[in-house]
Amino acid sequence: MSRFGDWFESRLPIGRTLRGMLDEEVPGGAKFVYALGSATLLTFLVLAVTGVVQLFFYAPTTAAAYASVNYLRFQVPFGWLVHGLHYWAATLMVVLALLHLVQVFLWGAFKKPREMTWILGVLLLLGTLAATYTGNPLAWDEKGYWAARVGAGIIGSVPLVGGWLRDVVFGGTIVGQLTITRFFGLHIAVIPLLIGSIIALHLITFRKEGAAGPIRPSTKTGAFYPDQVLRDLIVFAVVLVVLVGLSAFLLTPVTGPADALDASYVGRPDWPFLFIFQLLKYLPGQLEVVGTIGVPVLGTLLLLLVPWLDRSPERSPAKRPAVLAIFVVVSGALVALSILGAQTSTPAAVAPVGPPGPTPEASIVSTPPGPGPSLASNQVGGAAHGQELYVLYCQECHGARGVKGVENPGSADGEVPSLNPIDPALAGKTRQTFVAGLDTFLQNGSVPSESTSTPNASPRLKMPSFGNTNALTQPQIADLEAYIMQLNGVDRAAIARPGVVPKTYFWISLVGLAIVVISGSAAIVSVERGR
Amino acid sequence: MAAQERSDQAVVSRRGFVGWTLGLGAGVVALVAGVPQIGALLATPRSAAPNEFVDVGKLADLPDGEPVGLTFLAESIDGYNAEQLPHTVWVVKTGTGDPIVFSPVCTHLGCQVFWDKGARHFVCPCHNSVFTKDGAVVSGPAPRPLDTLPTKIKDGILSVRWVDFTPGTTAKTPV
Numbered sequence: 001m002s003r004f005g006d007w008f009e010s011r012l013p014i015g016r017t018l019r020g021m022l023d024e025e026v027p028g029g030a031k032f033v034y035a036l037g038s039a040t041l042l043t044f045l046v047l048a049v050t051g052v053v054q055l056f057f058y059a060p061t062t063a064a065a066y067a068s069v070n071y072l073r074f075q076v077p078f079g080w081l082v083h084g085l086h087y088w089a090a091t092l093m094v095v096l097a098l099l100h101l102v103q104v105f106l107w108g109a110f111k112k113p114r115e116m117t118w119i120l121g122v123l124l125l126l127g128t129l130a131a132t133y134t135g136n137p138l139a140w141d142e143k144g145y146w147a148a149r150v151g152a153g154i155i156g157s158v159p160l161v162g163g164w165l166r167d168v169v170f171g172g173t174i175v176g177q178l179t180i181t182r183f184f185g186l187h188i189a190v191i192p193l194l195i196g197s198i199i200a201l202h203l204i205t206f207r208k209e210g211a212a213g214p215i216r217p218s219t220k221t222g223a224f225y226p227d228q229v230l231r232d233l234i235v236f237a238v239v240l241v242v243l244v245g246l247s248a249f250l251l252t253p254v255t256g257p258a259d260a261l262d263a264s265y266v267g268r269p270d271w272p273f274l275f276i277f278q279l280l281k282y283l284p285g286q287l288e289v290v291g292t293i294g295v296p297v298l299g300t301l302l303l304l305l306v307p308w309l310d311r312s313p314e315r316s317p318a319k320r321p322a323v324l325a326i327f328v329v330v331s332g333a334l335v336a337l338s339i340l341g342a343q344t345s346t347p348a349a350v351a352p353v354g355p356p357g358p359t360p361e362a363s364i365v366s367t368p369p370g371p372g373p374s375l376a377s378n379q380v381g382g383a384a385h386g387q388e389l390y391v392l393y394c395q396e397c398h399g400a401r402g403v404k405g406v407e408n409p410g411s412a413d414g415e416v417p418s419l420n421p422i423d424p425a426l427a428g429k430t431r432q433t434f435v436a437g438l439d440t441f442l443q444n445g446s447v448p449s450e451s452t453s454t455p456n457a458s459p460r461l462k463m464p465s466f467g468n469t470n471a472l473t474q475p476q477i478a479d480l481e482a483y484i485m486q487l488n489g490v491d492r493a494a495i496a497r498p499g500v501v502p503k504t505y506f507w508i509s510l511v512g513l514a515i516v517v518i519s520g521s522a523a524i525v526s527v528e529r530g531r
Numbered sequence: 532m533a534a535q536e537r538s539d540q541a542v543v544s545r546r547g548f549v550g551w552t553l554g555l556g557a558g559v560v561a562l563v564a565g566v567p568q569i570g571a572l573l574a575t576p577r578s579a580a581p582n583e584f585v586d587v588g589k590l591a592d593l594p595d596g597e598p599v600g601l602t603f604l605a606e607s608i609d610g611y612n613a614e615q616l617p618h619t620v621w622v623v624k625t626g627t628g629d630p631i632v633f634s635p636v637c638t639h640l641g642c643q644v645f646w647d648k649g650a651r652h653f654v655c656p657c658h659n660s661v662f663t664k665d666g667a668v669v670s671g672p673a674p675r676p677l678d679t680l681p682t683k684i685k686d687g688i689l690s691v692r693w694v695d696f697t698p699g700t701t702a703k704t705p706v
Contacts, residue, residue: 046564053568064612071611077574078567085564226549233556240563373606378613497577499570509563516556523552530545 022225027213029220030227034211035235036100041199042236043093046243047131048196050086051188058138060184062177065140066257070380070493073252077499084247090132092243094272097125105306105327108315109212115307117209120202122303127195129272134187136270137179142385142475145258146267148175148183154292175260215315226527234520237513244509248502254493256382256482259475264388268344275334278341374467376477377439380493386483389476394419397461402487411448411459420487427488434490438481443467582607584683584690587632591687593624598646598653598664600635605693618693620680621646621653623664632680632691633666639673641698653677674701 009015026034057076059068072079101121104110110118137148152175156166171178222228259265269277279291302309310323317324390402397416398405405416417423426437440446445465451457466472472480482492500508587601599622604615621644624630633653635643642657652669653662660671667676681692695706 049564049568053571056572059611067611072571075577075611076571078570081567082571085567226553229553230549233553233560236560237556240560244563373613497574499567499574505567512559512563516559519552520556523549526545526548530542 022229024207024210024224026211026222026224026228028218029222030224030231032231032235033103034228035232036096036103038232039235039239040093040096040100042239043089043096043243044195044199046085046089047093048192050082050089051192053082054086055188060138060180062140062180062258065138065180066379069139069141070254074380074493074495075497077497080251080495080498080502081244081247081505084252085243087252088243088246088250090135091271092239093128094125094132096239097128101125102327102331106317106324107212107215108310108317108320110307111212111310111313111315112307114205114209114212117202117205118307119304120198120205122300124195124198124202126300127191127198131187131191131195132270132272134183134191137175137183138187140180140258142255142258142262142265142382143253143267144255145175145260146265147269148179150267150269152179157289158293159289212315226523230520230524230527234517234524237516237520241510241513244506248506251493251495251502253384254380254382254482256385256479257379257475259473261473262476264392265385266344268341271338271342274341275337278337278344373436374439374443374477375474376442376467376481377435379475379478381475381478381480381482383479383482383486383492386479386481386486389472389480390483393466393472394480397463402484406461408448408459408461410451410454410457411461412451413448414451416461419484422484422488427490431485431490431492431494434485434488435481435492438484439467439477442472442477442480445469576610580608582693584681584692586688586690587620587622588689589687590624590630590684590689593622593630593689596623596625596664598623598633600646603691607693619643620691620693621677622689629684630682630689631666632682632689634678634680634694634696636678636696636698637673638675638678638696638698638703639671644677674699675703678703 054072057068057072057079059065069083073083074080076082104118104121133147133151136144138144148170152166152170155169156162158165167173169182171182268274276291276296279295280288283291310320312320314320390398394402396406398419399416402419402422405418408414408416426441427434428437441463443465444467446463448459448462450459464471467474467477485492495502499505582605585603585605587603593599600619601622602617602619605618607614607616609616619635621633621635622630623633633644635645637644637655637657637660639655639658639660642655644653644655644660644662646652647654650661651664653664653666654660655662655671655673658672660673661669662673662677663669665676666679678694678696680694683690683692697704697706
């Protein structure tokens, strides 16, 4: 080594530490399936990096959170990828952690003396779920907001301490500003620090006993470096291809701005919690707390106690039929409940108003519009929810999918204008003009010009004012605007500055990562030959 | 002996290959995941669309030969916040000519200048740049005269478009 290298190493022994970490035997030889744990760790690192980058854009306030997240996604070069990687890595981390757990469970790798590694692993899974849960409301969109609302209800239902616990976690009885601030603190500081520390402990206990190795003793052996490291590298490349691909092809959903008044939004929890959601449907009201609290707590306790419940030194799943049966039943039930939960259909839309007729001036509290563009026109609405609202509030006059409006005797046009396709003069040339054009009608309403053929006729139907009368909330109007734009082939949530176009970025990274996989495989072969 | 040497060489070259593969692999993985992060952080925010002209007052109300400060609200996009921000401009009307509208932003480092009635000068309180009524530099560190803003006059109403200029340079360039 060079003199500088020696000087450095003698004062900061990075090389020695690294060699110590890499120099480990892998009983039974290196295998790709052993990379599940490292792959979970990789997703955590991706989450940490993309999380820190998001901190440079995010504002944890009810007024700005949604806009700040959308700013990152649509206005910042590569923002779609930063956000997408964070979103999909969060999903994948739960998947990989679960697979890792199943693997260790079936292969009996948790057994004495590895109980502590197992317990720490279960805690890591809980931490990951906590991070998933606290992350959603930060976007302050419909999905996240309602997830927080339901969570607050669940925690509030805990016997004795529920109310207190809810106030502490959610910052009070209502889900609002203090909820965002607290979830932000939990999500970016408390939970990741806990996860990071537990990962360190998990690795320490793992290295103490070494890998459990194959079930049937084998004379084959491999080295962590390079045999397992090369396999881990290949798995990393594949995980990254999956993450970039998901981010590029399945852009993260836009569910619309959070809306506390919107009763028509059907909240559904994030997929890891779907089974509880489905379970609750089978439980009578007074047993609700059994499903929300009892089942998860009991499940966690059983999971933690696994090394003591299955104590025989036997590791082969074939020779642990009872354990295998319990595993099949429990995981089958969880998967079935989750699938059923995911399939829950939206309840049939209930029209809040009667058949088309002269519109009563729907009015709740009337606040005069302030100067400048409305709140709705500055927010990126969610087209999917806009569609649901359209069926409820607009279809009776503008027709299904806005294709053909109903007849409107007394008006110059004779019918309610079609919204699909919409009058090009209203849409204008840019997304901004389109939103502004729609917004004028939705906020203020409009009376069609009178028919010239029948003098003194007045139009039977007029466009009601939805915004100024507060008949619809601003977030709902934003969602409707997004939907009508979508009907006309315009994406309200288009990425204005992608950096590199998502699909192009995917193909570029695919080439790079394919090279990694190929050369990694070649290296594995050459190492095996050398034996 | 020769055979032994050859196999030693093979071991060395294999180690090199494995090392290179890992280095390259780690590099590509870091690039694919890292470039977007750096790209997002280093990207400059997109320059906003030019502001609209905003009515600031009636020509007839402006005093002759005496700068007045007029305040108006202008829609501005601050990152992801769309806000109505107040701006003050100094309007100088002399005789029948069109009024000149000065941005109050000092051309030195961006503090706000004010009209010192007694001294009949624009003065910047931060580093004592002094400008004449016509915006020319009298003294102090300011590198260029006060910046004028685009104006329009219609039906006796003066309207102004707010523009931010880069302070500290001799040339007047919009931010």
